[in-house]
Amino acid sequence: MAIFSVYVVNKAGGLIYQYDNYVPRAEAEKTFSYPLDLVLKIHDEKVVVSFGQRDGIRGIKFIVLADPRQSGIDSLLRKIYEIYSDFALKNPFYSLEMPIRCELFDQNLKGALEIAEKAANFGPGS
Amino acid sequence: MTVHNLYIFDRNGSCLHYGEWNRKKQAGISKEEEFKLMYGMLFSIRSFCSKMSPLDMKDGFLTFQTSKYKLHYYETATGVKIIMNTDLGVPNAKDILHQIYSTLYVEYIVKNPLCVLGEQLSSDLFSTRLDLYIRALPFFSPRAA
Numbered sequence: 078m079a080i081f082s083v084y085v086v087n088k089a090g091g092l093i094y095q096y097d098n099y100v101p102r103a104e105a106e107k108t109f110s111y112p113l114d115l116v117l118k119i120h121d122e123k124v125v126v127s128f129g130q131r132d133g134i135r136g137i138k139f140i141v142l143a144d145p146r147q148s149g150i151d152s153l154l155r156k157i158y159e160i161y162s163d164f165a166l167k168n169p170f171y172s173l174e175m176p177i178r179c180e181l182f183d184q185n186l187k188g189a190l191e192i193a194e195k196a197a198n199f200g201p202g203s
Numbered sequence: 204m205t206v207h208n209l210y211i212f213d214r215n216g217s218c219l220h221y222g223e224w225n226r227k228k229q230a231g232i233s234k235e236e237e238f239k240l241m242y243g244m245l246f247s248i249r250s251f252c253s254k255m256s257p258l259d260m261k262d263g264f265l266t267f268q269t270s271k272y273k274l275h276y277y278e279t280a281t282g283v284k285i286i287m288n289t290d291l292g293v294p295n296a297k298d299i300l301h302q303i304y305s306t307l308y309v310e311y312i313v314k315n316p317l318c319v320l321g322e323q324l325s326s327d328l329f330s331t332r333l334d335l336y337i338r339a340l341p342f343f344s345p346r347a348a
Binding site: 081082097099142 | 255257
């Protein structure tokens with residue numbers, strides 16, 4: 078709800094992962110109360126895999142679309158990068174720059190998004 | 204907290220005014236190229252934001268920030284764009300940019316019969332007033348951060 082989408086873009090500019098989470102808010106009047114401008118953060122990463130490959134991978138971009146009220150996006154981006162390195166890069170069946178089709182990546186990503194949303198709700202709410 | 208520089212563009216992309224206060228690093232390209240780069244980048248970012256937006260956009264693109272600076276953007280209905288680069292401590296500067304437009308640009312340029320809109324602004328009064336206004340901002344400090 079507060080985090081709308083996550084995209085991962087490879088060095089060549091191709092989209093290798095996409096996760097959308099627009100909760101269709103049926104109440105149309107609620108939409109107006111949203112701050113309607115978005116916070117867009119792009120995080121350029123340099124990744125070196127020491128798993129038998131010699132390639133230094135640069136230029137992976139993580140994009141998170143979220144509500145401007147959402148806090149903790151920096152740590153969320155870091156967490157997404159950790160999940161990426163744990164479940165995509167260390168996966169022997171995943172080749173670099175290819176679309177990410179790893180179940181564990183999806184599951185952990187959704188978990189991290191839920192944690193971030195809950196943390197944001199407790200912060201300003203209480 | 205400081206203001207680095209300020210650009211004013213018209214609807215065709217020509218730069219009407221550029222002011223610099225605390226710029227530490229030059230771009231390495233000529234001023235003309237820099238203006239074109241800035242205008243093109245903002246045009247693309249605005250288009251990107253409107254396409255990516257999951258909800259209806261009310262205001263559109265307002266600011267972006269990097270680890271070193273924050274860029275604030277304000278556009279009027281006539282296509283005049285005001286861009287201000289500040290350091291990271293500055294919160295939403297939209298009101299300030301709106302003030303610059305309404306109390307400085309409109310007063311000293313639009314109402315000036317000698318100023319041809321669409322060219323580099325040559326009004327000294329405007330430049331000095333803008334300079335004073337920026338220096339009077341609460342988050343402006345003359346020494347570089």
